[in-house]
Amino acid sequence: MKISISLYGAFRECDPRGSVELDVPEPAKVSDLRAAFEAHGLAHWPAFKPGLLAASVFASESTLLRENEALPANGRVAVLPPVSGG
Amino acid sequence: MSEVECLIVDIAQARLDASAALEFVSDPGFGGITMFVGRVRDLNHGRSVLGVSYDMFDPLALKVFERACAEAAALVGPRIRTYVAHAKGRLAVGDLAVVVAAGTPHRDEAFRACRTLIEVVKHQAPIWKQEHYVDGDSVWSEGCSLCAAPDPGHTHSHEH
Numbered sequence: 001m002k003i004s005i006s007l008y009g010a011f012r013e014c015d016p017r018g019s020v021e022l023d024v025p026e027p028a029k030v031s032d033l034r035a036a037f038e039a040h041g042l043a044h045w046p047a048f049k050p051g052l053l054a055a056s057v058f059a060s061e062s063t064l065l066r067e068n069e070a071l072p073a074n075g076r077v078a079v080l081p082p083v084s085g086g
Numbered sequence: 087m088s089e090v091e092c093l094i095v096d097i098a099q100a101r102l103d104a105s106a107a108l109e110f111v112s113d114p115g116f117g118g119i120t121m122f123v124g125r126v127r128d129l130n131h132g133r134s135v136l137g138v139s140y141d142m143f144d145p146l147a148l149k150v151f152e153r154a155c156a157e158a159a160a161l162v163g164p165r166i167r168t169y170v171a172h173a174k175g176r177l178a179v180g181d182l183a184v185v186v187a188a189g190t191p192h193r194d195e196a197f198r199a200c201r202t203l204i205e206v207v208k209h210q211a212p213i214w215k216q217e218h219y220v221d222g223d224s225v226w227s228e229g230c231s232l233c234a235a236p237d238p239g240h241t242h243s244h245e246h
Contacts, residue, residue: 083208084214
């Protein structure tokens, strides 16, 4: 399934478009997407930091996603690095 | 009875308004009003700051703001009005980055509620700060890792 991943914070440095689309085999869990995202980052983004991904979570528009959870049916997620609001 | 207002303010369109926050949380029955205002500082870790850019995942950020208000109400009871607003975009030194406010019958609940609001916003809302320094460098703040709700059956406690 095709998954569109929105990039925020320091991940925006990786791709100025602010999102990336990846294909992951079904049935796909969040952990599968994490692995695919890391492989894509290492292969295509000089600014990619695996340590930042390890400290990040994936989320839908309404909630944070657990690693063993299925990916949202609409194929839209965001990767959220550590937050620093306020 | 709890009344809530949560806003994301694009700095290109408008500014945060502390007086609007005070007005929203006011009520004839409320003798205590507290507000926290976060502004952009001119110094960070000894480096002179020109400004700050805030990036935000808007739909989830608004949900976290609403949860912050619900947590404040759960803490002090239903007689409360709460307000959370955060700026996004490029801010200059002195600009308001965040305004939270709580109105309650007495001061103790108001202080506790306000503290809850700002802590939830700072530690749980999907917002990212990039500081722009006078020397031309820009750096994303390291921040706090978010943590998804544990799996059902997951019993160990976290230390944060």
